[in-house]
Amino acid sequence: MPRHILVTGGAGYIGAHACKALSRAGYVPVTFDNLSTGWRDAVRFGPLEEGDLADRARLDEVFAAYQPEAVMHFAALSLVGDAMRDPGTYWRRNVLGALNLIEAAIAAGCGRFVFSSTCATYGDQDGVLLNEDTAQQPINAYGKSKLAIEQMLGDFSASHGLESVIFRYFNVAGADPDGEVGEFHQPETHLIPLMLDAIDGKRAALTVFGTDYPTPDGTCIRDYVHVSDLVDAHVLGLNWLEGGRGSNVFCLGTGSGFSVREVIAQSARVTNRDVPVIYGDRRAGDAVSLVSGSARAVRDLGWQPARSDMATMIADAWRWHQGPGFRG
Numbered sequence: 507m508p509r510h511i512l513v514t515g516g517a518g519y520i521g522a523h524a525c526k527a528l529s530r531a532g533y534v535p536v537t538f539d540n541l542s543t544g545w546r547d548a549v550r551f552g553p554l555e556e557g558d559l560a561d562r563a564r565l566d567e568v569f570a571a572y573q574p575e576a577v578m579h580f581a582a583l584s585l586v587g588d589a590m591r592d593p594g595t596y597w598r599r600n601v602l603g604a605l606n607l608i609e610a611a612i613a614a615g616c617g618r619f620v621f622s623s624t625c626a627t628y629g630d631q632d633g634v635l636l637n638e639d640t641a642q643q644p645i646n647a648y649g650k651s652k653l654a655i656e657q658m659l660g661d662f663s664a665s666h667g668l669e670s671v672i673f674r675y676f677n678v679a680g681a682d683p684d685g686e687v688g689e690f691h692q693p694e695t696h697l698i699p700l701m702l703d704a705i706d707g708k709r710a711a712l713t714v715f716g717t718d719y720p721t722p723d724g725t726c727i728r729d730y731v732h733v734s735d736l737v738d739a740h741v742l743g744l745n746w747l748e749g750g751r752g753s754n755v756f757c758l759g760t761g762s763g764f765s766v767r768e769v770i771a772q773s774a775r776v777t778n779r780d781v782p783v784i785y786g787d788r789r790a791g792d793a794v795s796l797v798s799g800s801a802r803a804v805r806d807l808g809w810q811p812a813r814s815d816m817a818t819m820i821a822d823a824w825r826w827h828q829g830p831g832f833r834g
């Protein structure tokens with residue numbers, strides 16, 4: 507019997523990498539995706555079922571067809587800037603979509619759920635290293651919608667015994683080292699791919715959002731984790747649930763913070779090119795510093811973020827950026 511895992515958002519950046527990791531681990535990832543931001547040709551490791559999380563009947567149909575052992579839920583709107591401009595869409599799509607998915611899973615007897623949450627649920631905490639017990643105080647509708655889903659999972663765990671592993675991601679970067687999948691958003695908003703575009707001449711320059719933050723060099727600090735390491739943790743999280751170890755929350759970061767200027771400097775070194783830069787205003791909704799202070803995933807899941815040093819992440823992203831799979 508194939509061991510199906512329902513992967514919502516499997517056509518997106520992180521979801522596609524997760525499908526590859528699941529497939530390597532012996533599962534059959536079934537992608538459920540409306541292709542609003544994902545890519546049909548990124549679905550390479552199992553079937554694609556087109557559908558929208560708002561469509562409960564379609565979800566029921568897919569659960570019935572595959573009887574997945576677990577759900578990995580990646581599909582979401584995830585841009586802070588958009589969430590600031592249009593919070594209603596974030597609440598509706600992210601929270602109602604997750605509610606439909608959770609209820610469909612429970613109705614189908616699928617009791618394991620791996621959820622992609624975010625360090626944006628912590629808000630702005632003034633240089634604190636963030637761990638699973640840090641109070642969550644999101645400052646934008648994106649972080650708030652993810653926190654609401656975390657809380658929803660807790661309620662359904664109490665009422666229906668749904669078991670969940672919640673991963674709070676820090677900043678995800680890099681690309682599959684084999685070049686089979688990588689990052690491509692349309693429009694692109696993330697620091698590293700935009701910078702590679704600027705290096706490559708695909709855009710005139712990278713705009714640095716704010717140089718007057720209370721950090722050593724005035725730019726925001728983030729904790730970057732390699733996408734391949736991140737999805738490895740998801741397989742370990744699934745194994746955790748299979749082992750009957752119960753619901754848990756894990757931060758996925760490395761504990762090392764990099765400022766925007768430091769990422770730019772590293773990129774110049776790795777690519778051996780100049781990075782054209784413009785210094786602009788702050789972007790609304792950005793926290794000053796988001797760095798993980800947790801080793802729980804390493805300790806309890808046996809997670810080894812082996813590729814998450816900045817030079818490797820940029821080198822992998824750069825190779826993907828210049829390879830045949832990149833659409834830009």
Ligand code: UDP
Pocket residue numbers: 586677695696697698700712713714715716726727728766789792
């Ligand atoms: N950033 C920037 N210029 C850009 C995009 C991002 O200076 O064109 C900064 C952004 O303000 C943040 C960091 O880079 O401090 C990472 O932003 P990204 O959008 O990649 O991820 P986020 O932290 O929003 O999840």
